[in-house]
Amino acid sequence: MNNLGIYLHWPFCQSKCPYCDFNSHVSDSVNQRTWAKAFVSELARYHNECPEPVVSSVFFGGGTPSLMAPELVETILTCIAELWGYSRDVEITLEANPTSVEARRFQDFRSAGVNRLSLGIQSLNDDDLKRLGRLHSASEALLALEIAQDTFLRVSFDLIYARQKQTLEDWHSELTRVLSLGTDHLSLYQLTIEDGTAFGRLHAANKLPGLPTGDLSADMYTLTQELCDAAGLPAYEVSNHARPWAQSSHNLTYWRGGDFLGIGPGAHGRLGVAGSRFATETELSPSLWLKAALSGSGEVLRNRLDRRDIALEYLMMSLRLSEGLDLFRLHSLDRSLLNNEKIVSLVDSGHLFRTNERLGATPSGRMVLNSIIREITND
Ligand SMILES: C[S@@+](CC[C@H](N)C(=O)[O-])C[C@H]1O[C@@H](n2cnc3c(N)ncnc32)[C@H](O)[C@@H]1O
Ligand code: SF4
CATH class of the missing domain: 1.10.10.920 (Arc Repressor Mutant, subunit A)
Structure with a gap:
């Protein structure tokens, strides 16, 4: 029986970080019940097309899915269970921001069925967190990590390095500290300056000083491999490090060319139907996606791949x-x-x-x- 991954995109955040070009928006009027209807309707539509596989992973990505009501997460997970059923070792991940408000909900997410949390810590340095526009301090992030580790068996967290004014020695001590925090999975991204973001605009105007040179970034990458190898968390992908048993099966589905549904605004999917493989894309704008999903389909593109x-x-x-x-x-x-x-x-x-x-x-x-x-x- 084929395995299937399901990606669900929650496009809302409390504020927009200046480096981020993900499909994320700040909105104070989100009716989560209406969103639940839209997700359930999209799941049913896909189930009609491909009812056979068993679901081996679910990933709530964003945006900031930890702003979803736990009841909404539960509704979606129950719907998937009823439609397809889960594999015995199903991995269900939710991306969370490490503010205290969100940490208070971790237990409810676990009760809703989430079994893996991915925390966006980004840095353990308060000045850098401010520069990155984050709404949490390093100590708040560490507290959220502790709560997450007490709540979930599997916890990963994200860091961004090659930041403004960061030296190789800074990264050495930060990563050494990170590796002592008892995690089994880490996503370590080099800061990318993306067009269309606040950082992209500042960079174009020469107003983003202190970014590392190419050589320093390369040294930071090499140091990252050395420290993570020595700690037993080798890279299994360009930016992802884990103990062998802790690799993310959902992300491996993407990298190994497996099938996954992409549901929610701007989500991409890869779908096997009747011997053909299709790339799917959905409406990017949250309000347009919501409307489209509720009236039949949030998909705006389906390409048969040769x-x-x-x-x-x-x-x-x-x-x-x-x-x-x-x-x-x-x-x-x-x-x-x-x-x-x-x-x-x-x-x-x-x-x-x-x-x-x-x-x-x-x-x-x-x-x-x-x-x-x-x-x-x-x-
Ligand atoms: C969907 S995003 C964020 C999830 C969550 N909302 C958060 O901010 O913690 C996933 C990860 O991508 C990384 N990321 C986003 N934009 C980036 C950029 N321009 N350069 C490097 N990493 C980036 C961050 O580490 C972030 O945690
Ligand atoms: S980094 Fe995370 S919190 Fe910040 S805007 Fe992007 S998705 Fe939202």
């Missing part, structure tokens, strides 16, 4: 993983995608590894993945 699309996407996603890709699977999708000469030379230079069955990027290769993918594909 074998080359599927192969290229599998290549791009799976090379992010330390385990790399299954060459047999890639070849069965498209025999002519890879340029073997280029692969040999990138294996020689230490950027790729290759066995009879697998092709993957080494840690130094994962640092320059986009250019590697461009080089090794015959497109």
Whole structure:
């Protein structure tokens, strides 16, 4: 029986962080009952199309899903259980911001069925948290982490590094402290300056001083690998580190080219129906999505992917993983995608590894993945 992941997007936040280009909005009038109806209606629509698989993971992402009423989360999880049923080891993650208001709800989320929490701590330095526009202090975040660890068996948290004015020594001591907090999964992202964000505008106007040079960012990345390896949390993906048993099965579904539904404003999905694979996209605007979902379908795009699309996407996603890709699977999708000469030379230079069955990027290769993918594909 096939496994299926379900991603649900909650697009609301208490405030907009200046670096963030996720589909997130500040709104003081969200009728959660109406949203519940829309999510349930979308789930039923997808179930009509693909009733067979069992659901192996659910991910409430955002935005800030910890602002959802626990009753809404429960309604959605009960609906999924009734429609498809869950696999025995189903992973149900909710992204949370570490403010005290939200930490008070962790127990209710657990009672609603959530079994993994992903906390957006971002930094353990109060000045940096302010610069990042966060609404919590470091001590509030640490308290939320403690409550989360007392409540859930599985807790992950996110940090952003390569921040303004951050030195290699700063990151060394911050990450060392982080690794002493008893977590089994960490998402460690380098700060990216995105167009269309407040940071993007400041950067364009030369008003975002102290960002690290490319060399310093690379040193921070290398240090991250060394410290996490030594702590028993090696990278299993470019930005994700975990003890082997704590890897996120939902995210692995994306990177291994599995099927997942994308429900909610701006959510993307990959769907197998009647032997074909489809990419789906939904209405980006929360109000338009809500209206569309309530009147039949929140989807605005459904593209049938041909074998080359599927192969290229599998290549791009799976090379992010330390385990790399299954060459047999890639070849069965498209025999002519890879340029073997280029692969040999990138294996020689230490950027790729290759066995009879697998092709993957080494840690130094994962640092320059986009250019590697461009080089090794015959497109
Ligand atoms: C959907 S977001 C946030 C979840 C939650 N609302 C929060 O802020 O904690 C998931 C993660 O992406 C990371 N992120 C978002 N924008 C980023 C950027 N421009 N550069 C690096 N990391 C970013 C943050 O670490 C964030 O926790
Ligand atoms: S980082 Fe999180 S809290 Fe901040 S705007 Fe983005 S989704 Fe919202």
